[in-house]
Amino acid sequence: MKTSKLSIRLLWYITPLVILPLLFLGGFTLTNVTNSTQKQADLIMSRFVEQQQQKVFNYIDSFHSTTKLLSTSPVLSDFLANDVHVNGNYTRRLGALMDVFASYSEAYPDIISINLVSASGKSDAYYSNNLTTAPKSYPFMDKVLQSNLSQQQFMEQESDGTTNLYFIQRIYSVDYYLKRPQQLGFIVLHVEPSILNTSILEAPYNNTLNLLLTKDGKILFSSDYSMRGQYISEYELNKIHDLADIGTLSTIELSSIDKIERMIFAVQMSGGYYYVSTIPKALLYQSGKAISLITGLIVIISVITLPILIFVVVRNLLLNPIELLGAASHRVGDGDLAVVLPAHTNDEVGVLFNDFNHMVSQIRHYQEQVEEYKHHLEDKVESRTKALEAMNSQLEVAITQAEQANQLKSRFLANMSHEIRTPLTAIMGFTEQLLHNDKITNDKQYLSTILRNSKHLLELINNILDLSKIEAEKLAVDQAPINVVQLVHDIKSIIEPLAQEKQLTLTINYNLPLPCTIYSDITRLKQILINIANNAVKFTEQGNVSICVHYHPRKKALEFVVTDTGIGMSEHQIERVFKPFEQADATTTRRFGGTGLGLCISKNLAQLLGGDVVLKSEVGVGSRFAISVACHLSGKKPELELLTEHSQLTPEKDPLLSFASNHFDANILVAEDNPDNQLLIKLLLQTWGLEPDIASNGAQAVEMALVNDYQLIIMDMQMPVMGGLEATKMLRHAAYDGPIIALTANVMNHDIDTYLNAGCDKALGKPIDKDALESVLVSYLHLEKDNQNKWDSLLKSEKFQQIADNYLANLPTYLNEVKALQHSDDWEALRSVAHSIKGSAGCFNFDDIYQTAGALEDNLKSNNKVPRNELVNNLIAAIEHSIDTNNKLL
Numbered sequence: 001m002k003t004s005k006l007s008i009r010l011l012w013y014i015t016p017l018v019i020l021p022l023l024f025l026g027g028f029t030l031t032n033v034t035n036s037t038q039k040q041a042d043l044i045m046s047r048f049v050e051q052q053q054q055k056v057f058n059y060i061d062s063f064h065s066t067t068k069l070l071s072t073s074p075v076l077s078d079f080l081a082n083d084v085h086v087n088g089n090y091t092r093r094l095g096a097l098m099d100v101f102a103s104y105s106e107a108y109p110d111i112i113s114i115n116l117v118s119a120s121g122k123s124d125a126y127y128s129n130n131l132t133t134a135p136k137s138y139p140f141m142d143k144v145l146q147s148n149l150s151q152q153q154f155m156e157q158e159s160d161g162t163t164n165l166y167f168i169q170r171i172y173s174v175d176y177y178l179k180r181p182q183q184l185g186f187i188v189l190h191v192e193p194s195i196l197n198t199s200i201l202e203a204p205y206n207n208t209l210n211l212l213l214t215k216d217g218k219i220l221f222s223s224d225y226s227m228r229g230q231y232i233s234e235y236e237l238n239k240i241h242d243l244a245d246i247g248t249l250s251t252i253e254l255s256s257i258d259k260i261e262r263m264i265f266a267v268q269m270s271g272g273y274y275y276v277s278t279i280p281k282a283l284l285y286q287s288g289k290a291i292s293l294i295t296g297l298i299v300i301i302s303v304i305t306l307p308i309l310i311f312v313v314v315r316n317l318l319l320n321p322i323e324l325l326g327a328a329s330h331r332v333g334d335g336d337l338a339v340v341l342p343a344h345t346n347d348e349v350g351v352l353f354n355d356f357n358h359m360v361s362q363i364r365h366y367q368e369q370v371e372e373y374k375h376h377l378e379d380k381v382e383s384r385t386k387a388l389e390a391m392n393s394q395l396e397v398a399i400t401q402a403e404q405a406n407q408l409k410s411r412f413l414a415n416m417s418h419e420i421r422t423p424l425t426a427i428m429g430f431t432e433q434l435l436h437n438d439k440i441t442n443d444k445q446y447l448s449t450i451l452r453n454s455k456h457l458l459e460l461i462n463n464i465l466d467l468s469k470i471e472a473e474k475l476a477v478d479q480a481p482i483n484v485v486q487l488v489h490d491i492k493s494i495i496e497p498l499a500q501e502k503q504l505t506l507t508i509n510y511n512l513p514l515p516c517t518i519y520s521d522i523t524r525l526k527q528i529l530i531n532i533a534n535n536a537v538k539f540t541e542q543g544n545v546s547i548c549v550h551y552h553p554r555k556k557a558l559e560f561v562v563t564d565t566g567i568g569m570s571e572h573q574i575e576r577v578f579k580p581f582e583q584a585d586a587t588t589t590r591r592f593g594g595t596g597l598g599l600c601i602s603k604n605l606a607q608l609l610g611g612d613v614v615l616k617s618e619v620g621v622g623s624r625f626a627i628s629v630a631c632h633l634s635g636k637k638p639e640l641e642l643l644t645e646h647s648q649l650t651p652e653k654d655p656l657l658s659f660a661s662n663h664f665d666a667n668i669l670v671a672e673d674n675p676d677n678q679l680l681i682k683l684l685l686q687t688w689g690l691e692p693d694i695a696s697n698g699a700q701a702v703e704m705a706l707v708n709d710y711q712l713i714i715m716d717m718q719m720p721v722m723g724g725l726e727a728t729k730m731l732r733h734a735a736y737d738g739p740i741i742a743l744t745a746n747v748m749n750h751d752i753d754t755y756l757n758a759g760c761d762k763a764l765g766k767p768i769d770k771d772a773l774e775s776v777l778v779s780y781l782h783l784e785k786d787n788q789n790k791w792d793s794l795l796k797s798e799k800f801q802q803i804a805d806n807y808l809a810n811l812p813t814y815l816n817e818v819k820a821l822q823h824s825d826d827w828e829a830l831r832s833v834a835h836s837i838k839g840s841a842g843c844f845n846f847d848d849i850y851q852t853a854g855a856l857e858d859n860l861k862s863n864n865k866v867p868r869n870e871l872v873n874n875l876i877a878a879i880e881h882s883i884d885t886n887n888k889l890l
Contacts, residue, residue, distance in 0.1 A: 014310055022302055029295045045249060045265040048204040049277050053267050056275070059195040060165075064151055066108060067169040067189050073703055075100045076116070079125070080171065080184050094125060095858060101127035103706040107734035112164070115188040121145065124185065131828065144168050144186065153271060155193075155220050161228035163220045165193040196221055205279045209262075213240070215272035232256040240276060244268040251281055321349045325356065337364050427454060477521040477608050479632055484514055484558070485649050488549060490526065495533045495545070504537060505544035510649055513642040514551050518558055519632040524605045531598045532562050532613070532625045540566035543622070556633055557611060562625045569617040577615065578603045602627075666711040666781050668692040671701035671727065672743070673719040681714065684770060688777070698727030705731055710738060712780055717744040717755065725758050732759035739780040743768070808886050815879045822872045831860035834875065848878040 070076070079093045101114040105127065113128035121141050126134035138144075140154040152168045167189040173182045200210045200221040212221035217237040219230050232240075233256050243250050244266040253261050262278040269275055324341065331339045337360055341353040373380075427450050434447075492508055499506040529547075536545045543565030550559040569577065578599050603613045610630025617623035633640050643649065668685065670692045672678050678694050685692050693708070695701040698715075699722040705713060713731075717724040728740055739762070742755040747765035755763045762776050814837055821830040838853035852875040859871050 014314070015306070018306055018310065019303055022299060022306070025299075044204050045263075045277050045279070046247070048202075049265050049267050049275055052199045052202065052210075052277075053269060053275055055199055056196060056269065059193075060153060060167075060270075063108075063110075063165075063167050063189060063191055064153070064169075066104065067167045067187055068151065069699060069702070070100070070104055070114070070189075071169045071171050071187050072699065073100055074700070075703075075707070076171070076187075079116075080173065091862065094862060097125050098127055098861065099707060100703075101125070103734075105129050107706065110192045110194050111189060112192055113190040115190070117141075117186040117188055119183050119185050128190075131831075138166070138188065140166065155214070155271075155273070157218070157220055157229060161225065163193060163196075163228070165191040165196070167191065193221075204277070207280055209257075209278045211274075211276040211278075213237070213274040213276060215274075220273070227257065230256070240264070240266045240274055241268070244274060254278070317347075317349065321353070325352065328356065332360060332363075477524055477605075479519045480522060481517050482520055482522045482525065483517055484549070485516075485643070487522065487525070487529075488547070491529050491533060491547065494530055495537060495547075498534065498537045499545055502537060502540070504540055504542070506537075507544060507546040509546060509548040510643075510646070511548060511550045512646070513644045514549060515558070515631060515633065516641040516643055516648075518629075520609050520629055524609060525629060528602045528605050528609075528613070528627055529560060529562075531602050532627060535598065536562050536564035536566065536623070536625070540564045540622070551631075552628075555628075556631050557628045558631055559611075560627045562627070563622065565622040568619040568621050568623055569615075570619050574615055574617060578613070666690060667709060669695060669701060669704060669708075669710045669713045671695040671698060671713065671719065671724060672716045673697055674716075677716075680768065684768070684773065688774070690777075698722030698724055701727050702730050702734075705736055706734060712738060712777065713740045714743055715740050715760070717742055717746065725755065728755075728759045741776060741780075808882070811879055811883050811886075815876065815883070818872065818876060818879070822869070822876075827860055827868070830872070831857055834860065837875070846878075846882055849875070849882060852878045 075093075075096050079097045097116070104114065105111045112130065113126065113132065115123055115127075115134055116125040118124050121137065123134040128134075139156060143154075144152060150170045154166045154168070155163050156166065157163045169187040169189075171184045171187060173184050196212065200212060200223050203210065203223065208223070210221075210223045211219055211227070213219060213232070217232045217234065219227050219232070222228050232254060236252070236254055236256055239252050243252070243264060245268075247267070249263050249265050251261060252264050253259065254264075261281045263281050264276060264278045266274055266276045328339050328341055339360060341356055343350075343353075431450060488508060488510075492506065496506050533545065533547060545562070545564045548561040548563070550561065551557075552559060599613070606613045606627055606629060610632070611628035614626040614628075615623065616626075668690055670678065670681050670685075672681060672694070673696050678696075682692055682694065692714075693704060693710075695704055697719045701713065701715065701724075702722070704710075713736075715724040715728055719727075724742065724744075728742075731740065740760045742752075742760040742763040743766065744751070744755070744763065745766040747763065752763045761780070764772055764776060814833070817833055818830065818837075821827075821833065834853045834857040838850055838857060841847075841849035841853060852871065856868075856871040856875055859868055
């Protein structure tokens with residue numbers, strides 16, 4: 001009876017709380033589905049219009065940048081610098097300027113023409129990819145002359161409805177005496193607006209109409225081509241202007257276009273243009289009606305069925321278990337701890353029953369513990385007191401260790417200050433002597449001392465940076481193939497002079513067999529071996545130092561054992577020697593110097609390479625360092641190759657990676673803004689027989705690379721005007737496919753990835769490593785040379801000779817065609833034929849035909865009619881001579 005009353009009361013309170021929100025939600029959905037549809041369309045169309053606006057803006061901005069870069073061209077400046085008609089260099093400078101215009105037109109296919117217009121509006125130089133003549137004037141030229149803006153763009157619509165895009169850049173020359181700029185003219189870039197046409201044709205909905213309007217209501221672009229060139233009414237234009245300011249979707253009827261009520265979204269672009277996207281209102285709300293009908297049906301069904309479901313669920317899942325739990329709680333309150341609720345389902349009620357049973361069990365357990373605590377309280381108090389004393393002892397030890405660490409850091413800073421100041425003193429002192437003392441005769445010795453101390457200072461800084469990266473867990477290691485014999489030979493070449501200087505014997509022992517190649521980080525492995533071997537020489541006054549190489553097939557690890565007969569270390573010193581900022585003791589620092597970082601870094605690097613450094617030492621006897629690294633041979637190709645004979649232990653230098661064994665006739669461009677670095681790189685390349693061209697910034701590098709043919713480019717990444725990263729992207733965009741070598745002081749992994757993704761083929765660090773630069777240059781120049789050799793082999797092949805014979809057989813046809821065009825004065829067609837003859841003659845090594853056809857083509861491009869017939873006669877004579885020579889050979 002109680003359960004039924006509780007069920008009714010719960011239904012009385014819960015049902016309205018559930019049904020009323022459902023009714024409200026249904027009514028809200030029915031009344032606001034149209035508004036939601038409009039907001040969704042507003043969001044979609046606003047994003048669409050913003051994307052199209054950004055796409056158009058990026059397109060226009062890219063050609064503004066191209067026009068600005070063209071206006072700063074050294075060739076253009078040279079053309080405008082003097083009165084070229086006076087000194088007779090007009091044809092040469094005009095030809096050079098036409099080559100620059102042509103290179104820009106090829107790099108950017110949307111460019112239709114490039115026109116150099118004087119300050120008075122006259123065309124001084126004009127290039128068109130469709131070979132049209134320069135226009136006498138532009139309709140917007142009066143606006144350009146009256147405006148003070150350095151950059152402008154205009155959209156002009158033709159009579160057939162197509163719209164062209166023009167970019168104008170003013171050209172200034174600075175008067176260095178009066179500090180006043182002088183206007184020399186304008187660069188006018190005529191562009192085919194491909195991106196604008198594509199943007200207008202895209203649509204977020206079916207039946208979408210996209211328009212691009214001028215500020216006076218003229219339709220420049222439309223997804224319906226028939227509307228181009230029409231005007232909308234002034235009232236509609238004002239409405240669109242207001243909508244562009246608000247930035248929301250709104251309803252308007254464009255009577256000038258059709259009588260359909262449309263939802264419109266508009267934005268205003270630079271230059272006073274409007275981008276408008278519309279969709280019929282009836283189409284937008286069509287889906288909302290179906291949603292309203294379905295929503296109403298769902299609400300009615302839910303209002304009828306929900307009270308019945310609530311009654312059944314509440315009674316069976318909630319009220320009956322609550323009554324059972326209440327009865328059990330009453331029994332526990334009376335002191336009956338033997339109560340156990342029956343097992344229930346795995347829902348929340350089941351968890352509640354289990355928790356109740358656990359609570360009763362814990363009460364019984366706690367009662368038993370209370371009795372036990374009464375008998376053992378004194379023992380627990382004594383135990384806690386001893387624990388507190390132990391904790392206090394640990395705290396005192398921690399405080400002592402912290403004080404010792406602070407003293408170690410202070411000692412390290414003092415030692416590091418001494419280590420850094422010592423080489424700096426030598427560098428500064430000898431540099432001052434070389435600068436101010438003209439009577440010095442042993443300057444090579446001074447320079448050698450400066451170089452040695454600089455390398456020592458660089459080693460100190462690298463050790464500190466490596467330790468910081470290791471502690472921050474940001475030091476990355478590589479897995480590249482390493483020639484074991486070459487590695488040991490390199491270590492020997494570095495350590496042997498140090499040992500000979502102290503009259504020590506350095507021995508290298510190979511425990512055969514050894515793997516020919518392992519896979520690890522050669523830079524870090526060399527750093528470990530050089531550091532430990534250098535320490536062995538430094539701490540050994542007499543005797544010998546040995547390096548023994550072992551291979552452990554089971555562990556697949558390579559072990560280098562460095563043994564010396566030096567001062568040795570005690571067990572206490574061995575415990576401290578691998579800690580950062582510590583050496584064996586203070587007397588070691590005073591006697592031998594050093595920072596106490598080398599062995600700590602070496603051990604951490606060895607662990608990163610999959611191995612370790614193990615030390616055994618005895619005071620007065622010597623030390624033994626065992627350095628092991630993982631070989632990473634699993635799954636590598638080629639398969640494992642073992643060295644079994646002592647005759648295989650002599651390293652051989654690859655002659656293909658040295659300029660001493662090769663000769664290259666290469667055209668190289670070096671982009672570097674620092675004059676000292678320019679001189680250094682040029683000196684290095686000249687010692688290898690290469691004469692580079694120098695560019696002082698990225699803009700000059702792009703200009704020179706587009707005009708000249710370079711086999712390789714060395715590009716500094718940080719330069720004024722235009723950086724190396726931007727210049728590399730622009731060169732790759734302009735279809736330059738030669739190797740580009742990045743030269744930078746930022747050599748972190750993510751920096752190198754950025755350079756490679758931008759289009760660089762290789763990245764070298766600063767300061768310049770001569771051997772690394774030589775290896776990279778030789779490897780890439782070999783590729784260029786191999787390609788040239790393949791071309792030479794092709795020219796000597798039988799198949800090429802057959803093609804050349806066919807070309808000779810067609811020469812009479814070319815001859816008759818040239819004569820016919822000369823007779824008919826069809827110079828435009830003759831220019832096309834001359835271009836075709838020049839290209840084919842160059843491929844088949846007919847130099848006379850190639851030269852005369854090229855001269856005729858250049859003349860026809862410049863519209864210079866004076867020597868035209870003479871050049872045509874020269875071409876005819878060259879073709880006739882080749883035909884006569886071939887007939888004599890037959």
